[in-house]
Amino acid sequence: MDTQDKNTGVGVPRPISDGSRLSEEPELLGLAENTILTAPSDEISPEKEPKKSPTPFQESMKRLMRDKRAVASIALIVFFILLAIFGPPIYQHIGSPYQSPISGATVGPDKYHNPFYQELDQQDQFISGQHWLGTDSIGRDMFARLMQGLLVSMSVAILVEIVDITLGISIGVLAGYYGGWIDNILARFTDIMFAFPGLLFVILLTGIFGTWADDHLSSIPVVGPNGNARLLLVSMALAFTAWPIMARYVRGQTLQIKEQQFVEAARTSGTANTRIILRHIVPNLFSIVIVASTLNIANTIVGEAGISLLGLGVQSPGSSIGLMISDAAGRVDTYPWEVLLPSIVLALIVLAFSFLGDGLRDAFDPRSKD
Template sequence: MSRLSPALDASPAAVAPPRSRSPFATACARFLRNRAGMAGLVILLLIVIACFVGPWLLPNDPINSDWGSISLPPTWQNAHWFGTDELGRDLLVRTLVGGRVSLEVGLLGTLVSGLFGVAWGATAGYLGGRIDSGMMRIVDMMYAIPYMLIAILMMTLFGRAFYLVVLTISAFSWLDMARVVRGQTLSLRTREFVDAARAIGIGSRPIITRHIVPNLIGVVVVYATVTVPNIVLTESVLSFLGLGVQEPMTSWGVLIQDGAQKLESMPWLLLCPAVMLCATLYCVSFVGDGLRDALDPKER
């Protein structure tokens, strides 16, 4: 009897079907192939690490003055690579410390506004009817309130503490998130899995938390990458107008304000923090574009 060929002799168990990747793994692989998104992510991580770790490693102090190096341009002398200000304070360390504050405001503001915006938008979109109409009218009325007037009022009455800056920015940053989430929820509430959950007697709150919100993660993550640079830029504008954090705390907006006043005599005071701010905003935008393309269901 002739022997069977290896292809025919192989048992069915030996021929394993190709393993299917999860949507998360597919999105990660697609994002890794996005060169602009990956470059933005790497540079952004380097900026974050430098802002949070750099001040501990550099020899200079962000508050104490080097009286022998007052108004010094960028130089290797005493490791003043970004130069010093009119008080002899090292600009590199102050830029990194200011970046830490700006990034903290951006991340905390995005977290607070995101949580509130998702809860508001998902509730309004799922319940619908008069509840949806009433909740969205509140959003429309808040859009009509002059944001800068409220910021000036709060800073004047309660001071320029760090948590007040975060709360002031978050108080209006959730409006766009609520609208985006509400629009996505309107399409999700008619899906079959939501109808099945209603049919077996699950209440509105568990449906929103267990079925609606998990399906909004992709949209929320992508929109959060848009919210972070907006909040960082808003904090910089408030600090530039003198409504942000106060000394001895600093931020990129405060440094840009100081540099703008001394642009002709000491241009490096404006250039260094402005470059860091622009680089961070561009990197976050590139990461957001990469995540949007990776999580786009049309690409699956």
């Protein structure tokens, strides 16, 4: 055997000379035929694209949707928001007009379903078809006033959270990213704010400037003259005492994020600090900010209700959940539903935001359960 035979004999199938050899090895022939018939082809069965793995945000939302308490809380919060926004105009078109026994005028649902309309002939009525949740001590519709109170609570919560998030992220990021004397100054200022009692500051501010707000801020179109002028003071006071908690959370998270490799890579490549903060630090603060904001909304609503309950917030004829509880507190023995209805709504709102905040915290940080 020469060199040519060696080279050509390795791995090369020998040709079949006659048909007798095929009949001796039928299994091999069938295997070859099947192999040829079932061979994959790009035209017949193209390769399927691999499924994209879910992002961390999508994984967090899946964990949130598996939390039944959080899902129920979201549904309840959405219901209250829609009721506060769209409920009053719809409610004022439901009902039949009647003849007022006092003034003799025809009163339609646009009037007696208004939260500010008083009908002394219909004081302290129970639940009926005309007044779905009854009336208060001066004949005002309880359901209309409750929806107005929900709108007030949600408006104050939104205003407070806007200031809370803006100040908390700005101060927390600056203190955590730069450190040094900037961190020392901002941290000491935050400690001073923590040491000052928040509720006392709200009472002090509304007590001193409440009358001034009634005289000068009632001309603002959004606020109006219906006793809501002090809402700006209440919102400002609550926001001024709420942002230090947000700043502390953001500062701690920023200290961790700035040590990550992608931030170090951006800094090494010569990226400006402002761009690093806006492109890399702030977007990664989403989870901690949304959780802290949700939990703070519950405290804000309770704070606003407490201030109005003390008579320093929304003034009559305005409507607030705390003001409704305060007005009906003296008649709890005779007309208990006037106190129970706003109290139950307030408890449901606070519980809903608290459960939602817990659900968001567990969804975005599963290690918090351990």
